[in-house]
Amino acid sequence: MMASDSRQIPRISLHDWENRKNEIQKEIMHAAENVGFFIIKDQDTPSRADIEEIFKTSEAFFQLSDEVKGQTPFIREQNTGWEKRAQIRPSTNLPDQKESIQLQYHRRKDQTWPQVDDQIPDFHQTVAGFMEKTQVVSMRILSCLAIGLGLEEDYFTKIHDITSNEAMTTLRLLHYHETENRAIPDGHIRAGAHTDYDFLTLLFQRTGEDGLEVCPGRECYTSFGMSDVWTPVKASTGEIVCNIGDMLMSLSDDRLKSLFHRVRNPRTGESRKARHSIAFFNQPIRSAIIQGPLKKYPPVLAKDFILDAARRNYAQGEKERLEAVQNSKFQYPDSGQTGIILSANA
Numbered sequence: 001m002m003a004s005d006s007r008q009i010p011r012i013s014l015h016d017w018e019n020r021k022n023e024i025q026k027e028i029m030h031a032a033e034n035v036g037f038f039i040i041k042d043q044d045t046p047s048r049a050d051i052e053e054i055f056k057t058s059e060a061f062f063q064l065s066d067e068v069k070g071q072t073p074f075i076r077e078q079n080t081g082w083e084k085r086a087q088i089r090p091s092t093n094l095p096d097q098k099e100s101i102q103l104q105y106h107r108r109k110d111q112t113w114p115q116v117d118d119q120i121p122d123f124h125q126t127v128a129g130f131m132e133k134t135q136v137v138s139m140r141i142l143s144c145l146a147i148g149l150g151l152e153e154d155y156f157t158k159i160h161d162i163t164s165n166e167a168m169t170t171l172r173l174l175h176y177h178e179t180e181n182r183a184i185p186d187g188h189i190r191a192g193a194h195t196d197y198d199f200l201t202l203l204f205q206r207t208g209e210d211g212l213e214v215c216p217g218r219e220c221y222t223s224f225g226m227s228d229v230w231t232p233v234k235a236s237t238g239e240i241v242c243n244i245g246d247m248l249m250s251l252s253d254d255r256l257k258s259l260f261h262r263v264r265n266p267r268t269g270e271s272r273k274a275r276h277s278i279a280f281f282n283q284p285i286r287s288a289i290i291q292g293p294l295k296k297y298p299p300v301l302a303k304d305f306i307l308d309a310a311r312r313n314y315a316q317g318e319k320e321r322l323e324a325v326q327n328s329k330f331q332y333p334d335s336g337q338t339g340i341i342l343s344a345n346a
């Protein structure tokens, strides 16, 4: 196969998973090793209806006032909460033109989840249910990668218990604002180029809300790299865009590729409407140790891996985010936690 062919974004069907597991495993491993991005389709769960439902819930959340959303501000130490144009990528040094909220399953009964069920019926149930379903398909995909890496099939399942108090798996709802009434300021971009920090990201998009682009062949995780060759990943409701994150690149001694990606701005003549997307970041429990069989990198605790990545990538913006916490009525759930909030994900 020509190098350029292997750099296309593969599309992999999970249809008839039970019977086709071996074949699917090989396809997923090949994609993870040669490209780093792949599109999953025909999964049993979450269904297209589940995905449409969570997008509706997400849209309803972002329609709430900033004051209401600000009651669950972003907290770096937990990687939870809402931020608006507060994430600054090293590739741009400017805030992404978006807002997002990050939620963790095991914290669903605490104040890091917005108390909005009176305004958005079943908010908690819909979001928690979607996480449960996305967890199932995530573990299927990760089991394929475990086999390909010569690990026990349930290696990732064991360290991804989303009900554990140590869990770091995070669901992120994203809203890129419409540009009809407010133009994107010069030099800014909806989401600047970055790699994700987790093991595996599952991203949901909606047909007609394009903009995601990847930079095949520019994989790296310890330093910043960028090129001008960007490949669009067309948005299609029901499909799942998967990408390997830095943590899995490290755990595989660089065998699996963590690729740069970004969300570009609408071009002249394109829709100026909002874009919504939903990311599910598979991150292991805090005490998991990240080191590959070849020991290419020193062992590191998963929680430190995430924090180190945040420190490397987010040097600015703390003051504004800290003010956002102070201006909210938010009480830190874990005693003694104060101060800097930064996005630990992506």
Ligand SMILES: O=C(O)CCC(=O)C(=O)O
Binding pocket: 172, 174, 191, 196, 203, 212, 261, 262, 263, 277, 278, 279, 345, 346
């Ligand atoms: O919204 C998207 O399509 C991409 C989001 C993303 O890359 C991230 O949040 O890490």
Ligand SMILES: [Fe+2]
Binding pocket: 194, 195, 196, 261, 346
């Ligand atoms: Fe990302």
